Amino acid sequence: MRQRKQNLDRFDGYVMNDIPIRLIRLSDMKFVGRGDVRKHFRSSVEHSYSYYPHEHVKYAILSHRWLDGGEPTYEEMKAGTASGPGYEKLKKFCEKAREYDTEFAWSDTCCIDKSSSTELDESIRSMFRWYENSTICIVHLAQSKTIEGILHDEWTRRVWTLQELLAPRNIKIFNKYWIPLTGHRNDKEDQESKVMETLETATGIPRCDLYSFSPHFLPQRLDERMAWAARRKATRVEDVAYSLMGIFDVSLQIAYGEGGDRAFRRLIDAIMQDGDPSILNWVGNHAPFSVSRAVPYSPESFVGSRNVMLDIFTQPLEMNMTSLGLRVSLVILPLSYHSHEEQGPLRLHVVLGCPLCPTIKVDINPLAHALEWQHLSQFEYALGIVNYSLFSERSRKVLGIRGKSVGLILYRNSCSSSSLSSLICNPRGTDFVGFKFASPPEETSRWELLHGVGLIEVEFPNIPSESLFFIDPEYLETVHL
Template sequence: MYQTSFESNLERFNRYVMNEIPIRLIRLSDMKFVARNDMRKHFRGSVPEDDLEMRYSPSNTVKYAILSHRWLDEGEPTYEGMKSGIAAGPGYEKLKKFCEKALTYGVEFAWSDTCCIDKSSSTELDESIRSMFRWYENSEICIIHLAQSETIEDIMDDEWMKRGWTLQELLAPRKIKLFSSHWLPMTDDRNDKSHEETKMMKTLERATGIPLDDISIYFSGSFGVDRRMAWAARRKTTRVEDVAYSLMGIFDVSLQIAYGEGGDRAFCRLIEAIMQSGNPSVLNWTGEAAFHPSFSCAIPKSPQNYEGLTRFPNLCQLEMTMTSLGLRVPLVVLPLSISSSIYTEQSEFEERVSQWKVTLECPLCPTIRINFTEYEENSNCQYALGIVNYSLGSCDVPRIPGQSVGFILRRAPEYRSMPRVIVCKPRSEHFPGLKTVFPESHECGQWSKANMTGLVEVNFPEIPSHSYFHISREYVEIVYL
């Protein structure tokens, strides 16, 4: 961010220091804590005079190193121990090594999550957790200590690659430097983040499952929700709530920190906050929905629900609102009928699991056929396709791309209503007018997401991908999931 016409360099500097850097840091010259006001006094003389031709960024003035590591079982230095001057032990020796390496990067201050947060203050802990992504992002260098690695090859099995909080500590910083268990640099480079296919970057890509380019530079708005969730799917945290809390910065959302609420509730709140962005890829998940009476059945149980699915980039923004009736979302709802349903059994965890292989087709375009799996008998269920990438043209006529994306909706017999007749007006020779029996719409959450499938792509024949299929306004339905 750069200065505006109404904000001087000094004003911008002050705002940055008081809001965008850690609450306190370690002064490397004497290993003492300094607060934000101290940082403001220290760097104030380095703020350049106002110049309309110059773009000033406070991060070029306020520089600090930040540590990323795995906590030791033997204990880490605490805020109280550092403040009283009695910090000692293996954790304190690690902290001193970090500070030594930080000095080689020309910084005078450093931050570590073990001792720079007063964890006895719930207010400070809450702010620190919610701000941590920004603190890593604004650091001059992120020094990563890999306690289980001696060589680059060892990185593949290092516990650092498998933890929840270290995902943001890899993605957020502009510069990172990895050190081995004995604090030897893993490479000769000053910055181990690179657009080049270096041995280090290719190893990080394999170890994390994140593409090299996405590691080298990360912008939260550039990636689908499903893609980022898949990056976190195999990572673990000590506190179950941290599965959600550690992802706040990656998704640019903020949650109230409430340890003790449980992992399911924390993850549900995370998904609810993400849904406000309107990115339909948040619905691209399969498997078990979160089980909690106050949350929508459109919310998955964990990041693992997003693994192994087809990604659909550049989806249009979709209006999503969480209500007491569930997730409120307007969709183009196209009826689907069961073409075939085959019963099968499959071994899973030494048990026989009953499944139905279902083929659905769309009466509006019979060439569209969708195959998916159900875990329960489906002959009495009703299905539909909820198109997410549609737009409303003139007179609010829905326009569906030739290549469309949606998810399968289902509802049980008790949710059926009295049928009514809808006439789909002819829009082209390929889609003549149809007289279709379609259930009446209700605002009572009659539809649910078929959880065994994520987003699916359907192609309307004879309609090029850059053209649109126009359909009656009657097929736009407010659905509560």
């Protein structure tokens, strides 16, 4: 009895929080709420120690491309007046859902009361989880007749369908005529199938991730996830950010009208709170109107970044957005200018050396407009290592550096600014009593992030990649980028 009571509590919590707010009952095409679903499945709760609610609370979910017009609305479904091509598509979906022994179904066209901002907000924040917990995700490709047609189907190029592909454990793909593209009951069950190979080609997502994806897999490879979304389009510009919340396991307040730039900056800020440095591995344009130039403009900024490996033992990197920029502590190692050459109108090839380790040469290809390239030798450069470890032993601290370290390229003007010196005035001692004066600070400009480079790997000589060597904590510096 005690075990069943625990299972009932788990069941109640699951139904009231982890499935859609509203479902379609397939027997009569009427809406039901979570309370109705709880009553329907409550008798199925077992005494078993291995009871998992998602295996018993079964519903189908639809993934599709919206029609330009004619999709059934919540109000029409509630009034029983839905009709037209969108409603015919919904009925076909429900017909296929019944073949999977489900009694309930969900579609984003009509199962959300969009007149309720509270319901819309919860639905958008929860949608990844709703797809993840579905028994089967029915995919309708309105532009495809064959598996090869997937390569050109608009379904593979929309922002919302990315999570609809990744989140479900089971998917079944139908062509424009509602004919299944394969004989499999679950099109994810065989990684080597032709449909999985075609999906990999069409989306740029590795088959292993298509087969089984979780936002919590380590290493997280946040830069790679962003690149998956780079070529996808949205009708509402804010959806570029909102559609990625589940894939990065973050939550944002929904605020249509804020603009795509602001929404994406908020997404990046939320992702940075997790401390994974791979979110810094981008090479495109930075976000406009941001206090930090370390914030990328969009998912497209991540296309073309280097493939760097951050192992699962990398300590979280504390990153905080402030009025001065992105505040982050990096291990700063000086670099020196060696040579450069132009590579077309947009890129440079720059070689930097490391005075502290002369065998190291850093080859980078920054954007040409990121520096006054005619004066490259007049800048100071540094490697800001992100995958270091900080160890404390009593009152002593040391930095652990990996044989293969990963870092950002920073630069600053080596010439001191005269802005402060022009303001200095030495007070007369007769005008002040008891003041403790100090000498002016030494002037140095702030480190800036060199754009178009992203994260780079540096291998220290004669030290295995994953081994550590230890250096003085004086190299750890807090910067604002």
